[in-house]
Amino acid sequence: MIIPRPPLSPPDSEEEHGARAVRYEWWTLAFLASVTVVMYLAMGGSQAMKTAWIEDLLSLVPPILVLVAFRVRDREPDERFPFGLWRAGDLAFLGASVAVVAVGAFLLFDSTSTLLRGERPTLGAMTLLGHTVWAGWVMIAALVYSVIPAALLGRVKLPLARELNDKALHTDAAMNRADWMTGVAGIVGILGVGGGLWWADSAAAGFIALDVIRDGIGNLRRALEDLADESPRTLESHRPLPLIEDAVDALEALPWVRRAGIRLREEGHVYGGVAFVEPIDDADLLARLDEARGVIADLDWRLYAVEVVPRVSLAPFDGEGAGT
Amino acid sequence: MRAPALLLALLVSGCGLPLDPEDTLARVQAGGPLRVGLSESPPLVVSAAEAPRGLEPALVRELAAETGARVVWVAGSSEVHLAALSRHELDLVIGGLEADSPWGGRVGLTRPYRTTRQGGRQHRHVLAVPPGENAWLLYLERFLDRWEGAQ
Numbered sequence: 001m002i003i004p005r006p007p008l009s010p011p012d013s014e015e016e017h018g019a020r021a022v023r024y025e026w027w028t029l030a031f032l033a034s035v036t037v038v039m040y041l042a043m044g045g046s047q048a049m050k051t052a053w054i055e056d057l058l059s060l061v062p063p064i065l066v067l068v069a070f071r072v073r074d075r076e077p078d079e080r081f082p083f084g085l086w087r088a089g090d091l092a093f094l095g096a097s098v099a100v101v102a103v104g105a106f107l108l109f110d111s112t113s114t115l116l117r118g119e120r121p122t123l124g125a126m127t128l129l130g131h132t133v134w135a136g137w138v139m140i141a142a143l144v145y146s147v148i149p150a151a152l153l154g155r156v157k158l159p160l161a162r163e164l165n166d167k168a169l170h171t172d173a174a175m176n177r178a179d180w181m182t183g184v185a186g187i188v189g190i191l192g193v194g195g196g197l198w199w200a201d202s203a204a205a206g207f208i209a210l211d212v213i214r215d216g217i218g219n220l221r222r223a224l225e226d227l228a229d230e231s232p233r234t235l236e237s238h239r240p241l242p243l244i245e246d247a248v249d250a251l252e253a254l255p256w257v258r259r260a261g262i263r264l265r266e267e268g269h270v271y272g273g274v275a276f277v278e279p280i281d282d283a284d285l286l287a288r289l290d291e292a293r294g295v296i297a298d299l300d301w302r303l304y305a306v307e308v309v310p311r312v313s314l315a316p317f318d319g320e321g322a323g324t
Numbered sequence: 325m326r327a328p329a330l331l332l333a334l335l336v337s338g339c340g341l342p343l344d345p346e347d348t349l350a351r352v353q354a355g356g357p358l359r360v361g362l363s364e365s366p367p368l369v370v371s372a373a374e375a376p377r378g379l380e381p382a383l384v385r386e387l388a389a390e391t392g393a394r395v396v397w398v399a400g401s402s403e404v405h406l407a408a409l410s411r412h413e414l415d416l417v418i419g420g421l422e423a424d425s426p427w428g429g430r431v432g433l434t435r436p437y438r439t440t441r442q443g444g445r446q447h448r449h450v451l452a453v454p455p456g457e458n459a460w461l462l463y464l465e466r467f468l469d470r471w472e473g474a475q
Contacts, residue, residue: 120345120456122432125465132469134342134462194341198456 004077005084005305008270014301017163022070024160025063025169028153028176032060035146042142052186056146058103059179062096062172069168073268086304089268090226092168097219100175104213107182111205120198123190136190143190147183150176162235165269165302167226170235171219178212229265243300247275250295251308256280256288259314262306270304278314285310342458346412349460358393358415360384361405365420368449373399380418380451383437387467406431412454416464423448432461437468 010018039053069092077084123135154176161170185204192200222238232241244264251260257277264273277292279285292308344350352358362369362376370378376397388395398405398414405417406427421427423436432455436448451468453461 122453122455122461123342123458124432124434124461125469127469132462132466134458136342136458191341193456194343194458196343196345198345 002079002082004079004082007076008084008086008301008304010301014164017160018070021157021160021164021166021169022067024153024157025067025070025172028063028157028172029060029067031149031153032056032063036060038142038145042138052143052146052182054106055103055182056179058099058106059175061099062092062168062175065092065095066166066168066172068092069268083272084267086268086270086272087227089166089168090223090266093171093219094223094227096168096171096175097216097223100171100178100216101213101220102216103175103178104209104211104216107205107209108213111202111209114202115199115206119202121193121201123193134194136194139190140187143183143186147180147187150179150183154180165235167219167222167235174215174219178208178215181211182208226266232264232266232271241271243271243303247296247299247303247306250299251275251277251292254288254292254295256283257292261314261317264303264306267304270302271306272304273306275306275308276311276314276317277308278311282310342462344457344459346454346457348415348454348457349463352391352393352415352460355392355394357396358384358388358391359396359398359413361398361400361402361408361414361417361419363400363402363405363419365402369419379438380420383451383468383471384416384418386471387464390467406452409452409454415454415460417452421450421452423450425450425452427452431455432457434461434465434468437472 036053036056039056043050043053069088072088073085075081075085123139125132126135126138127133128138154173157169157173157176161167161173182205185208186201189201189204192204232244233239234241241264244262247262247264248260251257251262254277256279258280259278260275262273262275264271275292275296277289279288289308289310293306296303296306296308362381364370364373365380366378368378368380369376376384384395387393402417402419402421405414405419406425408414409417410427410430417431421433423433425433427433432453433450434453436450438449440447440449451464453464
């Protein structure tokens with residue numbers, strides 16, 4: 001008989017935040033789609049603009065992944081997926097990080113090769129409403145359009161990602177940050193080119209690329225660590241989660257528990273795993289274990305379907321450092 | 325909040341943009357030589373080696389009159405001219421160049437100043453300037469716009 005995990009029951013605030021995240025992501029998608037169209041029309045012969053455009057295309061990846069993950073993960077555990085599909089969040093995080101690294105690598109390659117070849121960006125004229133204007137101004141206008149909403153969306157998503165403990169959303173917010181920074185770099189670069197500094201465009205893009213790559217590799221590493229069942233850590237400072245100690249303390253506070261230990265892993269935005277208790281005796285053990293499960297579940301709703309296993313002694317764990 | 329202020333300052337001071345890295349426009353306007361590479365391409369450029377005639381040499385003369393530059397004609401193949409242009413050894417190359425020229429990425433091309441149809445194919449005629457000389461290119465484009473408007 002297959003026994004699936006019970007359905008998760010997040011608090012109302014969580015569902016509200018989730019709905020808001022989904023709404024922001026749809027906004028992001030709609031906005032990015034419009035930016036790719038505007039940039040495509042404005043890019044003309046500029047290689048730098050073409051790069052910014054490809055970056056915009058790639059930045060569609062994280063919001064799409066977040067939206068898919070939000071939809072998939074709400075499927076209740078069943079006989080086919082008895083552990084649930086919470087890991088969809090981890091996979092979205094992985095995909096989003098890869099996209100960020102790809103954007104950074106692409107930017108870096110493009111800007112350094114342009115610099116090394118000594119290629120001078122040639123920006124001529126464009127006709128706007130019957131006026132002949134320098135194409136640089138049109139590109140700057142397009143870039144300003146791409147920068148402002150990206151900066152705003154990134155800013156509202158970041159606190160939401162913390163609230164939801166959602167790393168894919170967090171990475172997506174980082175991607176928005178990369179977006180507006182490349183946009184600003186592009187503006188500075190085009191102004192530099194306009195001022196006769198032909199290398200300004202590529203140099204600005206190169207610096208931004210390094211920052212984007214650093215960000216992306218850090219995220220990619222964490223995504224892989226999550227999938228390797230690393231003990232849960234905080235979203236931003238990446239320290240061991242205080243909740244782990246709290247859970248052990250709560251178990252040890254029970255009068256019948258001599259010692260307790262736990263091992264947790266992150267499954268998307270929830271924590272699953274096993275807790276161990278060393279009871280003082282085996283009187284009333286089944287009721288006591290139920291009580292222990294209740295203690296853990298009451299601690300935080302994210303501690304999801306954590307089983308409590310009794311052991312005669314937790315001493316064997318001591319040597320391995322796995323007791324906590 | 326310093327970044328927006330900086331941007332604004334750049335925009336305000338940027339009304340004179342773009343500038344040329346190699347100062348081509350300034351040199352041409354100061355009565356310097358306007359080095360024009362031309363190659364035979366009837367009817368746009370005829371008798372390139374002697375006294376150049378045709379639409380494109382006429383354009384160059386009008387441009388020179390407007391800027392006060394002294395035209396130095398250099399006859400030869402357009403391939404050689406475009407290579408020289410990419411090294412900033414010429415200021416302008418004419419001779420039946422078209423918008424889909426493979427040199428597009430290595431030199432600056434104007435937008436088509438005229439489109440003709442020949443043998444069922446569209447020919448979009450352009451002039452070429454050195455890469456990155458954006459003020460010079462913009463000046464030339466505005467000149468061509470005025471010329472087109474006067475046609």
